Amino acid sequence: MMKSALLTPAEMKRADEITIDSGVPGIDLMECAGDHVARLARDMCGTEGRVLVVCGPGNNGGDGFVAAQCLQATGRQVDVVLLKEASSLTGDAAIAYSRMGFEGELTTTEGLRQKLLGCSLVIDALFGAGLSRPLQGEAEAFVSAINESGIPVLSVDLPSGLNGETGQVMGGEGGCAIRAERSVTFFRHKPGHYLIPGRVLCGRVDCVDIGIRENALSEIGPTTFINGPDVWSSFFRVPQLGGHKYDRGHAVIFGGPMMTSGAGRLAAGAALRAGAGLVTLVSPPSAVMANATQLTAVMLKSVKEAGGILELLKDPRLNAALIGPGYGLGDNARAAIQAILESDCALVLDADALTNFQHQPTELFDAIHKRAGPVVMTPHDGEFARLFPDLMGLPKLEKARQAALRSGAVLVLKGADTVIASPDGRAVINENAPAWLATAGSGDVLAGIVCAALAQKVSAFEAASMAVWLHGAAGAEVGPGLIAEDLVPALRLVIAKLVGIS
Numbered sequence: 371m372m373k374s375a376l377l378t379p380a381e382m383k384r385a386d387e388i389t390i391d392s393g394v395p396g397i398d399l400m401e402c403a404g405d406h407v408a409r410l411a412r413d414m415c416g417t418e419g420r421v422l423v424v425c426g427p428g429n430n431g432g433d434g435f436v437a438a439q440c441l442q443a444t445g446r447q448v449d450v451v452l453l454k455e456a457s458s459l460t461g462d463a464a465i466a467y468s469r470m471g472f473e474g475e476l477t478t479t480e481g482l483r484q485k486l487l488g489c490s491l492v493i494d495a496l497f498g499a500g501l502s503r504p505l506q507g508e509a510e511a512f513v514s515a516i517n518e519s520g521i522p523v524l525s526v527d528l529p530s531g532l533n534g535e536t537g538q539v540m541g542g543e544g545g546c547a548i549r550a551e552r553s554v555t556f557f558r559h560k561p562g563h564y565l566i567p568g569r570v571l572c573g574r575v576d577c578v579d580i581g582i583r584e585n586a587l588s589e590i591g592p593t594t595f596i597n598g599p600d601v602w603s604s605f606f607r608v609p610q611l612g613g614h615k616y617d618r619g620h621a622v623i624f625g626g627p628m629m630t631s632g633a634g635r636l637a638a639g640a641a642l643r644a645g646a647g648l649v650t651l652v653s654p655p656s657a658v659m660a661n662a663t664q665l666t667a668v669m670l671k672s673v674k675e676a677g678g679i680l681e682l683l684k685d686p687r688l689n690a691a692l693i694g695p696g697y698g699l700g701d702n703a704r705a706a707i708q709a710i711l712e713s714d715c716a717l718v719l720d721a722d723a724l725t726n727f728q729h730q731p732t733e734l735f736d737a738i739h740k741r742a743g744p745v746v747m748t749p750h751d752g753e754f755a756r757l758f759p760d761l762m763g764l765p766k767l768e769k770a771r772q773a774a775l776r777s778g779a780v781l782v783l784k785g786a787d788t789v790i791a792s793p794d795g796r797a798v799i800n801e802n803a804p805a806w807l808a809t810a811g812s813g814d815v816l817a818g819i820v821c822a823a824l825a826q827k828v829s830a831f832e833a834a835s836m837a838v839w840l841h842g843a844a845g846a847e848v849g850p851g852l853i854a855e856d857l858v859p860a861l862r863l864v865i866a867k868l869v870g871i872s
């Protein structure tokens with residue numbers, strides 16, 4: 371799990387300190403970092419062309435001085451531009467500057483524009499983990515000039531102006547940040563490398579080893595991770611010889627009336643494909659015929675009212691349920707959801723199940739806190755806003771964490787950078803979803819996969835993380851032209867590969 375840990379800039383600073391306290395000089399870490407930057411710079415622009423290294427006042431600038439020195443040592447034409455006087459440098463950055471062997475030039479924005487003319491690569495070493503406020507004045511003007519030049523940029527640690535913890539540009543809409551082609555970071559990625567817009571601004575990110583002690587992680591205790599098998603593979607259930615379908619759980623999907631019945635069918639098909647031993651699609655009588663004509667291995671049941679649902683879920687073999695996709699809004703729908711909340715089964719609440727509580731969210735959260743079975747909620751941003759309007763101004767990770775804590779549910783806040791947050795404080799960021807996944811019915815498939823993982827008795831946080839990853843991998847498997855129906859068969863290929871490598 372520690373392999374996939376993401377560190378906030380403050381946690382990274384702590385990892386640096388722990389390493390330095392253990393006897394590794396800070397300048398050694400910086401020299402290693404700068405050496406990697408130079409290597410990647412050569413990778414980006416080959417043997418030709420002038421490199422411009424733009425250095426800020428802190429240790430990020432220090433990495434830039436080391437990189438400049440390494441590049442010059444290999445015969446490369448290098449210019450170093452300073453944002454602040456060299457005399458104001460302190461600590462390791464001052465040492466790196468003194469070892470560079472040539473002077474950097476303190477310049478104005480106009481001077482920078484002149485330097486940019488005809489160079490083949492810019493190394494952005496203005497600000498990294500120490501950025502503490504939005505860029506203004508000369509720093510902002512430097513960033514704008516670099517972006518406007520159109521010259522490829524390699525950012526050191528983070529594109530300058532980007533908040534490494536939130537993935538947002540410091541200063542929001544009015545702020546500015548470097549748009550890099552590539553970035554190189556140290557020891558572990560930061561959440562900002564994966565959260566949008568950070569992920570877009572970083573370009574391709576390399577994470578390199580600079581000698582930070584691995585055991586620093588146990589002291590820091592990271593709570594944010596990048597999603598992948600490292601997070602949940604020990605929970606992934608592979609059917610055993612001698613086992614039977616009941617070992618793999620029985621998922622119940624509550625589908626809607628005929629005109630919106632497709633959502634339930636997609637979820638049911640996905641639940642079966644994702645490994646639930648049995649799947650029953652429960653629907654109002656009006657949808658039964660439509661479902662029966664399209665489904666074969668999925669079992670069907672017709673239930674009219676909340677009373678019937680309560681009765682149905684008394685059967686303990688029905689151990690996971692999903693309600694929401696295409697379900698409908700109104701008093702009857704809300705009564706049905708309340709009936710499901712009263713049962714003990716593990717539960718996924720999606721789409722209409724969330725919107726039905728937009729005027730009484732605390733009623734929903736109280737019911738979740740009271741019940742014994744786990745709950746996973748899978749809102750997109752619009753559904754999230756209906757239940758948690760006061761959290762909308764927060765950065766995505768924080769939004770999901772606070773919503774999980776308040777609701778008592780594992781929260782899957784969907785998007786290109788889906789965040790899964792647990793009420794216990796853990797969170798993962800997903801990065802394998804292709805843009806093709808943003809299509810009608812895609813969320814229904816995801817909800818079905820979560821339900822299948824819960825039916826197989828995977829803990830809620832791992833079930834949600836696993837499902838989001840499988841969904842993204844299925845999307846990548848299908849690729850261009852994807853429609854939601856394609857995801858269900860593609861899951862077979864994804865699971866086959868997963869089992870093959872695990």
Ligand SMILES: NC(=O)C1=CN([C@@H]2O[C@H](COP(=O)(O)OP(=O)(O)OC[C@H]3O[C@@H](n4cnc5c(N)ncnc54)[C@H](O)[C@@H]3O)[C@@H](O)[C@H]2O)[C@@H](O)CC1
Pocket residue numbers: 383386396397399400401403426427428429430431432433462496497498499500501502503504505506509526527528556580
């Ligand atoms: N020993 C270490 O701590 C190591 C640090 N490393 C590098 O050091 C970086 C962190 O260094 P620092 O903590 O010095 O931080 P930075 O170099 O990112 O920036 C800190 C400096 O910028 C100023 N500043 C912050 N926000 C500003 C703004 N909006 N406008 C103008 N000035 C602003 C601060 O007052 C401070 O002088 C990492 O990102 C990484 O690149 C690496 O060299 C590895 C080792």
Ligand SMILES: [K+]
Pocket residue numbers: 430494495496497498525526527528529530
């Ligand atoms: K930078």
